[in-house]
Amino acid sequence: MKNVNIGFIPLTDSAPLIIAKEQGFFEKQGLNVRLQREVSWSNIRDKLIFGEVDAAHMLAPMLMAITLGVGGLKKHLVTGYSFGLNGNAVGVSNILFNEMQQYDPDLLLKPQKSAHVLKKIIQMRSSNKQEPLKFAVVFPFSMHHYLLRHWLKSSGLDANREVQIVVVPPSSVVKALEEKLIDGYCVGEPWSTHAVKCGTAVTLITGYEIWNNAPEKVLGVTKQWADENKIIHKKLIVALYQASEWIDQADHKEQLIKYLAQPDYVGAPEASISNAIDGEIYHPDTQYCRKVPNFSVPFKYLANFPWQSHAEWILQQMKESNQIDDNIDIQKTAESIYLTDLYRETISSQGVMLPNVNHKKDGFHTQPWVLEGVELGADCFI
Structure with missing residues (x-):
């Protein structure tokens, strides 16, 4: 068994880590994973940079900022797995x-x-x-x-x-x-x-x-760790993919909520977690309680695929927010951080059909659509 420490923030979309641990998906891959609940994203950042954790549940834009050395220490981070869409x-x-x-x-x-x-x-x-x-x-x-x-x-x-x-x-x-x-x-x-x-x-x-089906969190690791632990990295990706697939099954919802509500994990009331999973936008006046389909997408529509086009959109927003210089090469930076080919190689080996491209055009589809035989979700902006 290989020991792996992973940091996470208590949010609903940390569920793949929790399920992979509780349902034995990590163990089946020969991994002894210790999950470390953190109180802030800065804690996550610092512990990953200094090697106190091997991997982390991270905000996707954090990887770009840390790799470019914006707002703090500089360290090349990479990802080969997305925790889902929206939320x-x-x-x-x-x-x-x-x-x-x-x-x-x-x-x-x-x-x-x-x-x-x-x-x-x-x-x-x-x-x-x-x-x-x-x-x-x-x-x-x-x-x-x-x-x-x-x-x-x-x-x-x-x-x-x-x-x-x-x-x-x-x-x-x-x-x-x-x-x-x-x-x-x-x-x-x-x-x-x-x-x-x-x-x-x-x-x-x-x-x-x-933004219909926007990216969210990713599994972040340092490039050095990824280079030195290629087999373990792939095993993490497989276990998290299997956990995401488990989460997507409706008959697992009740057990999922109980796991997430535990104090060592998300620690929020079960009713609040249930509303979030069901996409029920709660208001005290129930006549205004409305349902938002795809409010949180853990698996379908290739939710776990680390699209380099998502990374490019994030980098463009960073430029528009004056967080990074205009001379940053967006495409080159995205390719160096989002290991889309690694995800494809790893998950395709499990018999899953995936597109052969690393980019997709967002903002053009009001309904689900098909790319190379795989269904993707709507992707329009407000």
Whole structure:
């Protein structure tokens, strides 16, 4: 048995790690995996860089930032596995929601118009010389950050100028709302649902509705570790793929929720986790409870395929956010971090059919579509 330490953040999309451990998929690959629950993404980053963990459940943009040495230490990271698609949501405090409802009483039924309503509030606050609204994201280099910016941009808002974006760990969002430190957030599940169930927030729009089937977390390792542990790396990918397939089966849902709710794992209430898995966007007034298909996608639509085109989109957002220089070679950087060929080689050996390309065009498909005989999901932007 090979010992492997893996760090993770208590989020619903850490499920493949938990299931691979609890259901024996790691063990079947000859791996003795120790899962380390961390409190913040900076902890994850530092422990991976300094070798305290061998691999980590990571925000996809973190790999680009760390590899390029942006915002801290520089270390070449790579990934050969994606934990899934979607799973984020944008919410606001009850106070801000009540203000927004004055402009549109049916706001919750029009998620795509939510940023336009927010714009009216922001313009009003600006004319009254009030402080800008504060929106929390989980890390500066995160899909949460870029989806939030894209949502704001859809109404013509400038995230650099008209709002203040701050960092709050996912599990601390409720406390930040209670203490009125933030006015809104973009966070991963189950913490958005939990904030609403605690009576501190209202969900306006899901990540899926901002970008259909957007990438999220990946399995991050250093390039050095990947080069020195090629067989173990492949075994990790196989075990996580099998765990994701297990998660996707409806009759495993009840057991999945019980695993995730354990204090050593996600540690959120089972009801909140269940809502998140089912894509039920909860609101205290049940007439507004709505279902979002594909709110969180752990397996179908090649959810575990590390598309280099996803990495390129993230790098482009980093440029637009002034986080990286304009002279960064996006394609070359994406190819050096996203080991798509490794994933294809590893999973194809399990008898799974995969496309022979590393890129796909996003933003053109309103419905599921087929690429080289494999079904992919819709990929439109708001």
